[in-house]
Amino acid sequence: MTESSSHHDSSSDQAAWQKSLDLPSERGASRLIMEELLDRLGEHGWASADIFSIHLAAEEAIVNAIVHGNKLDIDKKVHVECFVSPTVARIEITDEGDGFNPKDVPDCTQDDRLEVPNGRGVMLIHNFMTRVEYNEKGNRVLLEKVRDT
Amino acid sequence: MAQYRRIGVTQNNDVAIVSFNDKKILDEASIQELGAELFGLVEQQKMGDILLNFTNVEFLSSAALGKLITLDRKVKASKGRMKMCNIRPEIFEVFQITKLNKVFDIRKDETEAMTAFG
Numbered sequence: 001m002t003e004s005s006s007h008h009d010s011s012s013d014q015a016a017w018q019k020s021l022d023l024p025s026e027r028g029a030s031r032l033i034m035e036e037l038l039d040r041l042g043e044h045g046w047a048s049a050d051i052f053s054i055h056l057a058a059e060e061a062i063v064n065a066i067v068h069g070n071k072l073d074i075d076k077k078v079h080v081e082c083f084v085s086p087t088v089a090r091i092e093i094t095d096e097g098d099g100f101n102p103k104d105v106p107d108c109t110q111d112d113r114l115e116v117p118n119g120r121g122v123m124l125i126h127n128f129m130t131r132v133e134y135n136e137k138g139n140r141v142l143l144e145k146v147r148d149t
Numbered sequence: 150m151a152q153y154r155r156i157g158v159t160q161n162n163d164v165a166i167v168s169f170n171d172k173k174i175l176d177e178a179s180i181q182e183l184g185a186e187l188f189g190l191v192e193q194q195k196m197g198d199i200l201l202n203f204t205n206v207e208f209l210s211s212a213a214l215g216k217l218i219t220l221d222r223k224v225k226a227s228k229g230r231m232k233m234c235n236i237r238p239e240i241f242e243v244f245q246i247t248k249l250n251k252v253f254d255i256r257k258d259e260t261e262a263m264t265a266f267g
Binding site: 027028031048049052053055056059060063108109114115116117118120121123124127128 | 208218
């Protein structure tokens with residue numbers, strides 16, 4: 001695992017936190033970043049409901065990258081970049097898979113799919129974050145939450 | 150009575166009241182185990198009515214939602230009833246976004262749920 005972490009001065013009262021690291025493509029690897037991310041959100045004054053939203057979105061996106069992107073291939077990494085300030089939280093997740101088209105994920109809220117057990121992660125990510133962007137290939141997702149003022 | 154690691158089970162009349170041992174239900178292996186224990190209530194213990202009490206649960210992932218959906222289907226298939234209660238607002242929002250609040254019978258607390266079982 002490679003990682004780098006830094007605090008840098010910004011115009012706000014509190015320095016933003018940044019960290020980038022590579023996660024192994026194995027189940028449960030999100031814990032290598034999640035606890036610190038949640039701690040930093042708390043330190044930067046984010047409300048517990050927002051922390052819940054960011055936690056859920058980041059967890060779902062990292063699991064998707066590990067399981068669907070890298071297909072649990074131990075030779076592939078999931079690269080995660082985090083940025084947390086008092087007003088913005090941003091998490092960029094890149095896998096080494098072939099990518100996917102988010103439009104191909106069926107709408108889990110349609111009546112005929114309501115009781116299908118899987119396929120809810122992407123919808124939750126979009127609902128809980130302010131901005132969600134994929135690269136053209138579909139192997140990188142940017143999650144951004146802007147704090148309500 | 151079966152041994153459980155992920156849940157606690159008590160019985161009130163003919164209703165199995167289930168509590169969750171994990172505050173955060175997100176680890177893949179734990180979710181598999183949780184699913185097996187929940188499904189066992191229907192398939193081995195032959196419990197008809199099940200009440201899931203979420204008092205202890207602070208976080209759950211979409212994989213955990215999948216287990217709840219499958220459990221609900223198993224309960225309905227065996228002509229039982231499943232209800233949920235004590236769900237905190239953040240998790241209720243997850244159910245609303247995914248429209249699972251239309252699939253699941255969600256009640257405020259145990260008293261209200263038990264009254265609904267009748």
